[in-house]
Amino acid sequence: KAIHLTAYRPSTHLIDTVDLHVDLREEATTVRARLGIRQNPARAGAEPLVLDGQRLELVSVTVDGVPLGPDGYILSPDHLTLPDTPDTFVLETVVRTRPQDNMALEGLYKSSGNYCTQCEAEGFRKITYFIDRPDVMARYTTVIEAEKARYPVLLSNGNLVGSGDAADGRHWAKWEDPFPKPCYLFALVAGDLRAVEDRFRTRSGRDVALRIYVEPGNEDKCDHAMRSLKKSMAWDEEVYGLEYDLDIFNIVAVSDFNMGAMENKSLNVFNTKYILARPETATDGDFLGIEAVVAHEYFHNWTGNRVTCRDWFQLSLKEGLTVFRDQQFSADMNSAAVKRIQDVQGLRTVQFPEDSGAMAHPVRPESYVEINNFYTPTVYNKGAEVIRMYHTLLGAEGFRRGMDLYFQRHDGQAVTCDDFAAAMADAGGVDLTQFKLWYSQAGTPELRVTGEYDEAARTYRLTVRQTVPPTPGQPDKMPMHMPLVTGLLGPDGKDLPLRLAGEAAPGGTSRVLELRAAEQRFEFVDVPARPVPSLLRGFSAPVKLTADLTDADLTFLTANDSDPFNRWEAGQVLGVRILLGLVADIQSGRPLALPDGFVGAMGAVLGDAGHDPAFAAQALVLPGESYLGTQMAVIDPIAIHEAREFARRTLAERLRDRWLATHRAHAGNEPFSVDAAAIGRRSLKNLCLAYLMARPDPEAVGLAIGQFHGSRAMTDVIAALQLLAGSDAPEREDALAAFYDRWKDDRLVVDKWFNVQATSHRPDTLDRVRALLDHPAFEIRNPNKVYSLIGAFAGGNPVRFHATDGAGYAFLADQVLRIDPMNPQVASRLMGQFSRIRRYDATRQAQMRTQLERIVATPALSPDVFEVASKSLEA
Numbered sequence: 001k002a003i004h005l006t007a008y009r010p011s012t013h014l015i016d017t018v019d020l021h022v023d024l025r026e027e028a029t030t031v032r033a034r035l036g037i038r039q040n041p042a043r044a045g046a047e048p049l050v051l052d053g054q055r056l057e058l059v060s061v062t063v064d065g066v067p068l069g070p071d072g073y074i075l076s077p078d079h080l081t082l083p084d085t086p087d088t089f090v091l092e093t094v095v096r097t098r099p100q101d102n103m104a105l106e107g108l109y110k111s112s113g114n115y116c117t118q119c120e121a122e123g124f125r126k127i128t129y130f131i132d133r134p135d136v137m138a139r140y141t142t143v144i145e146a147e148k149a150r151y152p153v154l155l156s157n158g159n160l161v162g163s164g165d166a167a168d169g170r171h172w173a174k175w176e177d178p179f180p181k182p183c184y185l186f187a188l189v190a191g192d193l194r195a196v197e198d199r200f201r202t203r204s205g206r207d208v209a210l211r212i213y214v215e216p217g218n219e220d221k222c223d224h225a226m227r228s229l230k231k232s233m234a235w236d237e238e239v240y241g242l243e244y245d246l247d248i249f250n251i252v253a254v255s256d257f258n259m260g261a262m263e264n265k266s267l268n269v270f271n272t273k274y275i276l277a278r279p280e281t282a283t284d285g286d287f288l289g290i291e292a293v294v295a296h297e298y299f300h301n302w303t304g305n306r307v308t309c310r311d312w313f314q315l316s317l318k319e320g321l322t323v324f325r326d327q328q329f330s331a332d333m334n335s336a337a338v339k340r341i342q343d344v345q346g347l348r349t350v351q352f353p354e355d356s357g358a359m360a361h362p363v364r365p366e367s368y369v370e371i372n373n374f375y376t377p378t379v380y381n382k383g384a385e386v387i388r389m390y391h392t393l394l395g396a397e398g399f400r401r402g403m404d405l406y407f408q409r410h411d412g413q414a415v416t417c418d419d420f421a422a423a424m425a426d427a428g429g430v431d432l433t434q435f436k437l438w439y440s441q442a443g444t445p446e447l448r449v450t451g452e453y454d455e456a457a458r459t460y461r462l463t464v465r466q467t468v469p470p471t472p473g474q475p476d477k478m479p480m481h482m483p484l485v486t487g488l489l490g491p492d493g494k495d496l497p498l499r500l501a502g503e504a505a506p507g508g509t510s511r512v513l514e515l516r517a518a519e520q521r522f523e524f525v526d527v528p529a530r531p532v533p534s535l536l537r538g539f540s541a542p543v544k545l546t547a548d549l550t551d552a553d554l555t556f557l558t559a560n561d562s563d564p565f566n567r568w569e570a571g572q573v574l575g576v577r578i579l580l581g582l583v584a585d586i587q588s589g590r591p592l593a594l595p596d597g598f599v600g601a602m603g604a605v606l607g608d609a610g611h612d613p614a615f616a617a618q619a620l621v622l623p624g625e626s627y628l629g630t631q632m633a634v635i636d637p638i639a640i641h642e643a644r645e646f647a648r649r650t651l652a653e654r655l656r657d658r659w660l661a662t663h664r665a666h667a668g669n670e671p672f673s674v675d676a677a678a679i680g681r682r683s684l685k686n687l688c689l690a691y692l693m694a695r696p697d698p699e700a701v702g703l704a705i706g707q708f709h710g711s712r713a714m715t716d717v718i719a720a721l722q723l724l725a726g727s728d729a730p731e732r733e734d735a736l737a738a739f740y741d742r743w744k745d746d747r748l749v750v751d752k753w754f755n756v757q758a759t760s761h762r763p764d765t766l767d768r769v770r771a772l773l774d775h776p777a778f779e780i781r782n783p784n785k786v787y788s789l790i791g792a793f794a795g796g797n798p799v800r801f802h803a804t805d806g807a808g809y810a811f812l813a814d815q816v817l818r819i820d821p822m823n824p825q826v827a828s829r830l831m832g833q834f835s836r837i838r839r840y841d842a843t844r845q846a847q848m849r850t851q852l853e854r855i856v857a858t859p860a861l862s863p864d865v866f867e868v869a870s871k872s873l874e875a
């Protein structure tokens with residue numbers, strides 16, 4: 001069942017042209033495909049043509065106009081095989097499908113009565129018979145025909161080249177995409193949609209019509225997405241010299257979508273969550289998410305579409321690179337420091353656990369059962385860190401030369417991660433052979449750094465040891481090549497000029513130290529006094545770092561480091577130390593106490609918060625429960641939660657006046673804006689409220705209620721509701737009811753209402769989540785609803801999900817088994833927590849094992865869920 005990277009062979013045949021006729025009718029959809037096919041010169045000798053196809057009802061097959069009888073082909077559930085075909089020919093197939101019954105949301109399906117498609121990775125085979133692999137690239141012409149009243153808008157890739165009315169109140173549109181593309185970039189939309197329009201003129205003078213299509217009534221929620229699109233287009237020209245290449249760029253927002261969005265050529269399809277926003281309905285996080293995802297999909301036009309992947313093992317070629325590009329873009333548009341902190345937090349809370357679990361895989365996986373299981377934080381986010389390391393090793397200019405060379409060599413091609421690395425190596429004049437281990441070795445490398453100051457010799461020596469832990473199928477690892485960006489702070493808190501032994505003169509205050517060996521030493525000379533090292537600045541490599549720094553050193557860094565990421569990180573390291581100490585105290589029944597020094601340090605940050613509220617809001621958040629888990633040999637979710645809550649309560653109490661004062665200072669209803677400074681002020685204000693609500697006295701509850709009713713910005717309303725819903729305050733039920741009543745007609749806002757309840761730490765949360773499954777607003781077939789209720793409970797509420805009685809696990813397994821027959825991708829994504837099984841104690845492992853065994857024993861399980869469940873059991 002598993003597919004292996006090493007088994008790659010070029011396709012037996014190529015398809016140069018695709019002419020589709022898609023006839024959408026209520027009873028069934030008929031697809032006629034005319035494919036211009038030839039043997040692939042890269043494969044010698046005549047071989048049978050094997051077309052992929054699933055859930056298709058075959059109506060007819062002709063070769064060069066001649067109909068084939070049933071003995072001319074072989075039909076199986078997944079393939080249509082033509083044993084004997086000419087060197088070059090036109091194949092025409094006619095198939096029927098029922099998109100209205102397609103609950104998997106892959107291929108052609110309906111969302112809110114509108115037709116749309118999702119073809120990546122292997123959905124095109126559910127639309128028509130095809131060689132469904134990304135290295136088969138063709139020019140597409142698509143005619144869509146449908147009832148005019150119900151489906152006034154008919155869209156596909158490329159340019160609209162014709163349209164007209166047909167008999168019986170029907171109409172048609174013909175689209176032509178001049179760029180050859182793999183079939184995963186095909187898209188089609190038909191529905192009753194309204195367009196919000198704008199224009200963008202490219203640097204070389206092309207006038208591009210921009211349209212965002214939404215369901216009627218949502219036209220007033222597209223401003224931010226449209227602004228983000230125009231900013232992305234301008235940014236890609238400025239930073240990478242990349243322009244848009246067609247006259248039309250369309251986005252369609254649909255409510256039922258498995259992932260965030262999809263970069264189909266000139267017809268991006270989005271989850272509504274990443275398009276629709278007004279200040280009253282969307283949080284600051286939503287606004288930033290929209291900006292990032294709109295940019296991400298737009299950037300794919302070059303990194304993904306113009307240059308695409310040879311096979312799906314190369315997924316990170318486009319995803320890691322495009323995530324890196326969207327991260328750079330968001331950093332330029334907002335606060336770069338906050339963006340970097342949040343990206344690293346995301347990596348640590350989601351990717352690190354994946355990297356130490358049963359589904360651990362390299363950035364370029366070696367094998368898979370179901371490719372949809374590999375759209376992961378490792379491929380996307382660790383993949384982006386790998387690209388960032390090229391950027392750090394080569395420098396911004398070297399990296400840009402590498403990108404230029406990559407496009408020069410590979411525009412219009414389907415290529416591999418090796419091709420990308422070769423372009424970078426050639427442009428940078430560097431040897432990246434060892435660096436490429438990042439593509440093949442899974443697991444989070446661990447660095448141990450020690451420093452020694454020699455006062456007499458005025459030298460400072462860093463010793464760096466690296467190990468890469470074993471992961472499933474990879475017991476032994478080799479040392480990796482990575483940049484360790486380092487600075488040294490003198491006693492005055494200023495960066496020292498850095499001179500390595502053997503260098504004639506100092507070269508800067510931040511140096512890219514290149515690690516290649518299991519153990520390495522770096523000696524700095526002319527160091528006037530014992531320095532405090534600032535290591536891994538900007539989180540220059542995706543590793544776990546341990547350094548021999550004292551609490552005093554860390555406090556010094558939090559006050560002085562010129563690198564904002566490391567200034568934040570020093571506080572986190574301190575926080576992790578203290579919280580893990582509390583966890584150990586809880587486990588052995590010792591009394592708990594929060595060190596005065598830590599309270600003092602937090603108080604200092606808070607006292608100074610007015611200088612940079614956005615940064616303070618990050619620095620005052622204690623390390624998250626999931627990240628703390630990654631720092632333990634055996635995760636104890638209950639003790640982690642108790643320790644963190646104890647620390648939060650203590651800080652709430654000891655710094656109460658300051659939380660109050662800071663909240664008050666920012667509580668004025670300033671006019672809403674989503675610039676970085678305003679977002680920073682709101683997050684600081686809401687953080688203060690969260691601390692106050694950690695000990696919910698009547699004054700704190702009053703503030704939360706005041707904010708809940710008084711603010712018009714969803715960021716503030718939901719922050720207050722979250723705090724109330726998690727508290728014992730009697731007002732909490734009224735607040736939840738009021739919120740639902742106010743927003744029951746807005747599906748995305750109702751998702752937030754589910755999320756707030758699913759992530760509440762109250763002991764009755766699981767019962768509540770169970771009851772909400774029967775709430776009229778809950779839709780088991782809508783992925784956003786499933787993620788907001790079931791996904792949020794399993795992934796965002798460790799203390800309740802990992803309850804000692806195992807009820808959380810049984811609940812999750814029930815839901816996976818219920819969803820799997822409808823939507824395997826969504827079911828499989830819910831399995832993430834089970835794949836961390838070996839990170840927990842024996843009792844929890846046994847409880848999870850019981851559920852996993854129940855899951856794998858279920859008949860007709862999807863390959864998606866089977867792969868995760870069986871790999872989790874093997875771990």
Ligand code: ARG
Binds near residue numbers: 261262372825
């Ligand atoms: N390429 C899309 C993006 O990252 C994601 C599509 C994932 N689809 C899937 N079925 N796994 O922008």
Ligand code: ZN
Binds near residue numbers: 318
């Ligand atoms: Zn992507």
